[in-house]
Amino acid sequence: MPEPGSSGDGGAGLRARRVVVAGSSGLIGSALVASLRADGIEVTTLVRRPARAAHEVEWLTTAAPLDPGVLDGAEAVVGLNGASIGRFPWTPSYKSTLLWSRITPTRALARALRELGTDAPRLVSASAVGYYGSAPGRRLSEHSPRGESFLADLCGEWEAAAFAAGPDAPVAVVRTAPVVHADGVLKPLLLLTRLGLGGPIGRGTQVWPWISLEDEVRGIRHVIDAGITGPVNLTGPTRATANDLGFAVAMRLNRPFLLRAPVWAMKLVLGADATEAILTADAHVVPDVLEASGFAFTHRTVEEAVAAAVPAAS
Numbered sequence: 001m002p003e004p005g006s007s008g009d010g011g012a013g014l015r016a017r018r019v020v021v022a023g024s025s026g027l028i029g030s031a032l033v034a035s036l037r038a039d040g041i042e043v044t045t046l047v048r049r050p051a052r053a054a055h056e057v058e059w060l061t062t063a064a065p066l067d068p069g070v071l072d073g074a075e076a077v078v079g080l081n082g083a084s085i086g087r088f089p090w091t092p093s094y095k096s097t098l099l100w101s102r103i104t105p106t107r108a109l110a111r112a113l114r115e116l117g118t119d120a121p122r123l124v125s126a127s128a129v130g131y132y133g134s135a136p137g138r139r140l141s142e143h144s145p146r147g148e149s150f151l152a153d154l155c156g157e158w159e160a161a162a163f164a165a166g167p168d169a170p171v172a173v174v175r176t177a178p179v180v181h182a183d184g185v186l187k188p189l190l191l192l193t194r195l196g197l198g199g200p201i202g203r204g205t206q207v208w209p210w211i212s213l214e215d216e217v218r219g220i221r222h223v224i225d226a227g228i229t230g231p232v233n234l235t236g237p238t239r240a241t242a243n244d245l246g247f248a249v250a251m252r253l254n255r256p257f258l259l260r261a262p263v264w265a266m267k268l269v270l271g272a273d274a275t276e277a278i279l280t281a282d283a284h285v286v287p288d289v290l291e292a293s294g295f296a297f298t299h300r301t302v303e304e305a306v307a308a309a310v311p312a313a314s
Helices: 027-038 092-119 150-163 186-194 213-225 242-253 263-270 272-279 288-292 302-309
Strands: 018-022 042-047 056-058 076-079 122-128 171-176 228-234
Touching (some): 018 027, 092 122, 122 150, 186 242, 213 302, 228 288, 242 302
Parallel strands (some): 018 042, 042 056, 122 171, 171 228
């Protein structure tokens, strides 16, 4: 695995004028595509259905491998595929879906990139801060070890599939925090808070990594522009707890923040794996590589991210 924050080819940026995006229909993918196109950059999207436009390429609908020619000449390939970890419960069947939906597309991209050899563009592949598991009281940088949980193991396999694109393709894996957006981590919190049911999740003092959608997209583009390789934490720069996020939402909506959700009830309804990996995990993940490479966050606190994502109650 490359060292965190190491440089690939010196950072040619997006001057090649074309980026290939897999997973373009999701929250992050659609925002990334819009951002790239707004700057006049050509985007080819890989879609799991018949292509409907000239910029679309169908893939993964048959056993046929991805044609390496689709990636040839691009400045970067961004892999964002993956079924939502926010769907509960994580049944054995859904765990298989979580794994397949990440590993299979990443392996397909890596195989095509290997076939291009020294002509391969860089790969920016999604991962998640779940890589670190729960580590109360620790500061988790890109150099920190992998945790012990289903989600940590999934991220480990996901990243290994991406690094298999080498040795000629520069590879970065972006360990993304939950995105503070109405269609991201805020979706269930907004519903409960509007109903007056907002409150601490378990203790509420567990540290939750977070990032705004704007900074997530800017972070991915920065990784490409700066030629960064290896693991990169895409997470906000200021420590926040579950209570900080929940209270910021309640204040924004002018609703109470009182009703505590007990851990036993969450495990009963959502399952132990999902509860421990997402809701009660305590992980102070820090964006060392981003900040050391000169990235400036638009939203430096979780309160700023919530204010940007949630209209204030009138």
